[in-house]
Amino acid sequence: xxxxxxxxxxxxxxxxxxxxxxxxxxxxxxxxxxxxxxxxxxxxxxxxxxxxxxxxxxxxxxxxxxxxxxxxxxxxxxxxxxxxxxxxxxxxxxxxxxxxxxxxxxxxxxxxxxxxxxxxxxxxxxxxxxxxxxxxxxxxxxxxxxxxxxxxxxxx
Numbered sequence: 001x002x003x004x005x006x007x008x009x010x011x012x013x014x015x016x017x018x019x020x021x022x023x024x025x026x027x028x029x030x031x032x033x034x035x036x037x038x039x040x041x042x043x044x045x046x047x048x049x050x051x052x053x054x055x056x057x058x059x060x061x062x063x064x065x066x067x068x069x070x071x072x073x074x075x076x077x078x079x080x081x082x083x084x085x086x087x088x089x090x091x092x093x094x095x096x097x098x099x100x101x102x103x104x105x106x107x108x109x110x111x112x113x114x115x116x117x118x119x120x121x122x123x124x125x126x127x128x129x130x131x132x133x134x135x136x137x138x139x140x141x142x143x144x145x146x147x148x149x150x151x152x153x154x155x156x
Contacts, residue, residue, distance in 0.1 A: 018064075018065055018118075021061060021064060021065060022065060022081060022114075022117065022118075024061065025058055025061050025062055025065070025081055026081045026082070026084065026085040027085070028054055028057060028058035028061070029058060029078065029081060029082045029085065030082075030085055030086075030089075031054050032051055032054050032055055032058065033082075035047045035048070035050050035051035035054060036048075036051055039051065062074070062077065062078065065077075065121055066121055067121065068121075073120060073121075076120065077117055077120060077121060080113050080114070080116055080117040080120070081114070081117055083110075083113050084110045084111075084113040084114040084117065085110075087106050087107075087109050087110035087113065088106070088107065088110040090106050091103040091104075091105075091106030091107045091110060094106060
């Protein structure tokens with residue numbers, strides 16, 4: 001994380017803002033998925049209308065991070081974020097069940113995918129160093145605590 005946080009996305013957006021934005025985009029992707037499944041389960045077309053609105057917002061926000069969408073970089077970026085979010089969510093479920101080792105393995109994979117997203121989208125010659133996993137695994141412990149807090153808040 002330290003190495004990634006040193007990079008700039010552009011002159012007006014520091015990586016910390018980009019990280020916040022990317023997490024917001026992850027949640028919008030998840031919202032799109034939930035709206036799709038809800039539309040299919042309920043057969044109510046209003047959910048597809050909402051899905052389209054959310055997609056437009058997500059697309060607009062992704063343009064702030066995905067600056068050079070050559071080839072399939074746009075879709076790869078979206079799927080890396082979506083996969084990272086899903087693995088994080090599965091990890092939180094494992095953590096809740098008391099399966100800390102499984103949760104940490106999932107969090108590590110989630111973080112790797114998230115790092116790959118940034119490696120793909122950072123405009124720097126040092127992309128490769130951003131892709132390395134941190135030696136200090138305490139980041140996953142901290143991430144677990146943060147995610148657990150978020151789960152608890154969602155229940156309230």
